[in-house]
Amino acid sequence: MTALLCLSRSAAITAGVILGFVALAELGVIVYLVLRKRVAAGSVAVLRTKRLRKGDRIPFRYRLRYKREGLITGIEYKKWYFKLLYAVILLILFAAVLTAVIPVLWLFLAGFKDAQDVFKAPFTFWPESIDLRKVVEVWKVVGFGKYFLNTLILVLGSIVCAVFFNGLLAYAVSILKPKGHKIVYGLIMASYMIPAVASLVPLYANINKLGLKGYATFIPLCLLYGANSYYFMMFKNYFDTIPQSLIESARIDGAGNMRVFFSVVLPLSRPIVGVVSIFAMTAAWADFLLPYLLLQDQNLYTVMVVIYNLRSTMASMADFGIDKYLIAVAITILPQIALFAIFQRQIMGTGATSGIKG
Amino acid sequence: MNKYKAAIADLPKIPTTFGQKFKRFIKRNWGGWAIMLPSLVLFAFFIWVPLIENISYSFFEIKRFERQSFVGFENYSRVFQDPAFGKAVLNTFLYAFWSIVIGFLLPLFLGLLLSETVHFKGFFRLGMYIPNIISGIAVVLMWSNILSGSSGSMINGFLSLFGAGPVTVLSNSKWVIPVIVLVMTWRGAGGTVLIYLSALQTVDSTLYEVAKLDGAGVFSRIKNVTLPSIRPTIRLLFLLQIISVFQVFYEPMVMTAGGPDNASISLMYLCYKYTFIDRDPGAGAAVGVMLALIIGALSILYFALSRRTKQ
Numbered sequence: 001m002t003a004l005l006c007l008s009r010s011a012a013i014t015a016g017v018i019l020g021f022v023a024l025a026e027l028g029v030i031v032y033l034v035l036r037k038r039v040a041a042g043s044v045a046v047l048r049t050k051r052l053r054k055g056d057r058i059p060f061r062y063r064l065r066y067k068r069e070g071l072i073t074g075i076e077y078k079k080w081y082f083k084l085l086y087a088v089i090l091l092i093l094f095a096a097v098l099t100a101v102i103p104v105l106w107l108f109l110a111g112f113k114d115a116q117d118v119f120k121a122p123f124t125f126w127p128e129s130i131d132l133r134k135v136v137e138v139w140k141v142v143g144f145g146k147y148f149l150n151t152l153i154l155v156l157g158s159i160v161c162a163v164f165f166n167g168l169l170a171y172a173v174s175i176l177k178p179k180g181h182k183i184v185y186g187l188i189m190a191s192y193m194i195p196a197v198a199s200l201v202p203l204y205a206n207i208n209k210l211g212l213k214g215y216a217t218f219i220p221l222c223l224l225y226g227a228n229s230y231y232f233m234m235f236k237n238y239f240d241t242i243p244q245s246l247i248e249s250a251r252i253d254g255a256g257n258m259r260v261f262f263s264v265v266l267p268l269s270r271p272i273v274g275v276v277s278i279f280a281m282t283a284a285w286a287d288f289l290l291p292y293l294l295l296q297d298q299n300l301y302t303v304m305v306v307i308y309n310l311r312s313t314m315a316s317m318a319d320f321g322i323d324k325y326l327i328a329v330a331i332t333i334l335p336q337i338a339l340f341a342i343f344q345r346q347i348m349g350t351g352a353t354s355g356i357k358g
Numbered sequence: 359m360n361k362y363k364a365a366i367a368d369l370p371k372i373p374t375t376f377g378q379k380f381k382r383f384i385k386r387n388w389g390g391w392a393i394m395l396p397s398l399v400l401f402a403f404f405i406w407v408p409l410i411e412n413i414s415y416s417f418f419e420i421k422r423f424e425r426q427s428f429v430g431f432e433n434y435s436r437v438f439q440d441p442a443f444g445k446a447v448l449n450t451f452l453y454a455f456w457s458i459v460i461g462f463l464l465p466l467f468l469g470l471l472l473s474e475t476v477h478f479k480g481f482f483r484l485g486m487y488i489p490n491i492i493s494g495i496a497v498v499l500m501w502s503n504i505l506s507g508s509s510g511s512m513i514n515g516f517l518s519l520f521g522a523g524p525v526t527v528l529s530n531s532k533w534v535i536p537v538i539v540l541v542m543t544w545r546g547a548g549g550t551v552l553i554y555l556s557a558l559q560t561v562d563s564t565l566y567e568v569a570k571l572d573g574a575g576v577f578s579r580i581k582n583v584t585l586p587s588i589r590p591t592i593r594l595l596f597l598l599q600i601i602s603v604f605q606v607f608y609e610p611m612v613m614t615a616g617g618p619d620n621a622s623i624s625l626m627y628l629c630y631k632y633t634f635i636d637r638d639p640g641a642g643a644a645v646g647v648m649l650a651l652i653i654g655a656l657s658i659l660y661f662a663l664s665r666r667t668k669q
Contacts, residue, residue, distance in 0.1 A: 063476040069563040071474055071579055073570075085576075089471045090478070096468055097485030100548065104488065106512055107500050119508040123515020169397035178390025179383070184398065191405050193657030195605055197626060198650040199408035201415050201633055201643040205423035206408065227400040257389045286493030288608070293634065304495050308612070311499065322503070329499050333492050340491040348487060348552060 108330050111138075115321025138327045141320060142306065148335075151285060151302045153215070157222030158284035159277045165226030166276065170235030171261050175247060185236075192229040197289060204293055217294055225284060231276045238272040239265065278343045285336065303332050409650060415643035423639055433640040437632075443645070445620040446628045449535060453603045453624065456539040462599050465547045466592065469554025470584065483555070487548035494545070498612040501541045502528065505613070528614055531621035538609045538622060546602075550595060557591040558584070590663075597660045604653055625649050 058066050064086065065074045076082045110118055112127035112134060139145070173181045196203060207220045225231075242265060250264045266273065288304045295301055301309070307329055314320045340347060373379045416433050418425040437443050472482055489497065504512045507526030514524040527533045565583045574582065585592070606624040610616045616623035616631065623631075625645060633642030 058476075060477065067476050071470075071566060071584060072576060073566075086475075089474060093468070093471055093475065093478075093482045097482055100486050100489050100544070103500060103504055103512070103544070104492070106504065110503075119506065119510040121510045123510050123512060123518065125515075165397040165400055168393050169401075172390045172394040176390035176393065178387035178394070180387075181390065181394075184394060187406065188401065189661070190654075191401075191409060193601060193660065194405075194409065194650050194653050196404060196408070197605070197607065198629070198646045198653065199405075199412040200629060200646060201420075201423070201639045202411035203404065203408040204633075205415075205639075206403065206411075208423060223400055224404050226397060227404040229405075257393060261393075282491070286495070288493070288495040289630075304493060307499060308495055326503065329496055333496050333500075336491050336493060336496075337488075340488075344484070347491070348483070 104333070107326055107333070111323050111325075111327035111330055113323055115323045118322050118326070134324070135327055135331065138324045139331065141317075141324070142310065142328055144303070144306075144328075144331060146299065147301055147303045147306045150218075150300055151304075154218055154221060154287075154291070154302055155281050155284045157218060158225040159280045161222045161224075161226035162228060162231050162276055162280035163273055165223075166228055166231040167235050167266070167273070168261065170232050170239055171265055174236045174239035175242070175244075175260075175265065176257060188229050188232055192233075196224070203290075207294060214297070215300065217297075217300060221287070221291060221294065222284075224290065225280050228280075231279065234272055234276055235269070238269050242268055275346055278339075278346050282336070282339065282347075285339075307332050412643050412646050412650065416640065416647045418640065420639045420643070429640070433644040436638075437641050437644045440641075442616075442620050442623055442628060442631075446623045446625050449621070449623055450604060450625055452535045453539060453606055454600055456536045457542070457599055457603050458596075460536070460539050461543040461546065462596055464543060465550035465595075466554055468547065469551045469558060470580070472551060473555055473558035483552065486551055489545045490548045492545070494608045495612065497545050498541065498608050501544075502613045505537065505541075529618045531618050534614055534618065534622040538606070538613065541609060541613075542606070553595060554588070554591065557588040561587040590666075593663055594660065597656065597663060601653055601656050601660065604649060604656075 064077050064083075067074045067077065072082060072085075077086065106125065109125065109127055109130075112130045113124075117124075117127075169184075172178065173185050210220065212219065246264060246268070247260055250260050255263065286304065287302070288308065291302045292305045292308060295305060310325060310328055314325055371378075373382050415425065417428060417430060419427050419429045419432070468486065472479070472486075475482065492500075505528050506513075507524070507529065508514070509524040513527065517523070517525060525533075527537045561584060565587070566579055569579045569583050604624075605626050607626040607630070610622045610624050610627040611630065614622045616627055626649065629642050629645040629649065631642075632645060633639045
């Protein structure tokens with residue numbers, strides 16, 4: 001712990017104090033849960049008499065006692081060793097969250113150290129001072145403005161392609177069902193899992209043969225998101241739940257195929273359009289390999305390509321040490337965290353993230 | 359009566375001849391196909407054609423990404439003779455082993471714990487999910503600095519708490535694969551935990567009650583109620599884990615360049631290395647074909663399992 005708590009300046013101390021408080025509070029809760037005696041019966045009377053329903057918010061301190069679902073229930077938690085077990089569970093989960101968060105925190109803090117201090121021998125977690133001017137400086141030196149603009153173009157194009165092409169295909173397969181739609185569906189499912197990178201050589205060759213220059217190079221990168229089996233499946237599963245009667249009635253009113261799609265199907269499937277847009281947005285933002293291979297002109301680089309290349313070019317840049325590099329990486333992560341903060345419910349709600357995937 | 363006759367006359371005629379049937383067929387289906395066409399072109403260009411062409415590329419000599427002359431299995435034999443390929447196949451098994459030990463069991467364990475807590479649940483979910491939102495390339499760039507061999511890096515600072523000496527895990531051929539799997543797990547575990555959590559919430563609580571009445575302890579309840587109830591999810595995620603192991607790419611590319619001495623090289627990275635570093639796209643295509651075959655076989659298994667799950 002000594003290494004972690006090598007605090008020196010005020011900013012670091014305040015942060016340390018906050019962390020200390022969190023740790024203390026955590027410890028307090030655990031000790032309380034383990035050692036607490038029976039609560040005075042009167043205060044629990046309300047809970048006793050009222051039938052608890054699912055979704056009822058139980059006050060913090062009674063939650064364990066009135067746990068009625070799951071592996072271990074409140075009756076068992078009366079015993080001290082079950083309380084101890086619960087404390088251990090909480091501790092493990094706190095440790096897991098710390099493991100998840102601390103590396104990111106380190107990245108955000110380490111950049112504020114001096115270049116020679118980042119890897120200096122006794123490891124310290126906190127920088128001596130947090131000077132936000134350094135972030136501005138890195139932004140200017142790397143020229144992030146241009147690259148963020150490029151990435152934004154790529155992201156917007158990808159969202160449009162992902163919704164438009166996959167949506168239309170799913171609409172045809174799920175609702176219009178022309179003869180042969182099952183073959184199309186089978187073909188898509190057959191190539192569902194196989195990653196595009198496995199056929200990297202012809203893919204790269206074919207896109208290169210198009211001979212695109214300048215911002216036109218972004219077109220295939222965006223269109224790539226229009227051919228995504230995963231998004232297609234999400235659309236199709238959703239469209240399958242739209243009642244046929246709605247579509248029939250629109251037909252009787254004289255709407256054509258495209259009219260039905262844009263005025264009936266799309267408005268009805270706003271949630272899934274949102275989810276696919278968010279997925280396409282985060283995926284396009286994080287996309288690396290194909291942009292890296294296809295974007296030759298430095299003016300067209302996306303943010304991810306820039307930070308990867310920066311690793312080798314920073315040696316030749318004057319006064320650009322590891323500290324500034326770490327800040328550059330942190331800058332590319334910030335928008336992702338911001339996007340997540342905004343769309344947290346949609347991203348986590350679907351639970352459709354597919355385990356570990358590079 | 360006349361009214362009805364007029365109405366009957368207005369009804370479309372039932373097609374009888376082949377020509378009429380064909381006309382009706384076109385009329386009924388062209389709209390759907392016209393809508394599918396643009397998307398189908400994209401699917402063909404980005405997925406289906408490259409997948410097929412990849413096979414043909416692997417049998418040709420390739421210069422400047424153009425097929426020159428048919429060479430049969432020469433690309434394959436060149437790949438098979440390369441010691442790096444044998445190493446990559448062996449490494450795939452090592453990656454699979456470690457990702458089962460670490461990447462598969464850990465989220466299951468955490469999901470089980472998380473479904474049992476009634477305090478700070480939202481905080482835990484959010485906290486564990488955070489690494490998931492960072493792009494793959496930024497994650498590996500970050501971790502290659504955290505794991506750097508210098509004695510002041512975070513990993514060595516952490517180890518020094520326990521009095522362990524400075525380590526250089528990324529250039530140690532014994533440790534490099536487990537460490538890469540740890541980094542992958544660090545990034546992916548949060549999402550997997552959420553999937554387990556939603557599966558665990560569907561487990562019927564009365565089953566636990568019954569088990570308790572039978573005198574089953576906590577571990578016996580986990581073994582006999584919880585795990586059997588979520589077995590379909592476990593099976594699917596297990597297979598997904600194996601499939602993703604074959605796609606290990608950014609980690610060896612950025613953190614180790616496949617090294618030390620090919621100790622962390624993966625099939626996907628080998629494909630990339632042949633194509634873009636060694637300038638031998640024929641060999642790259644050959645590795646790509648093998649990868650596609652393996653992943654294809656695994657995904658057939660996946661769909662067979664997921665179909666059974668739905669029933």
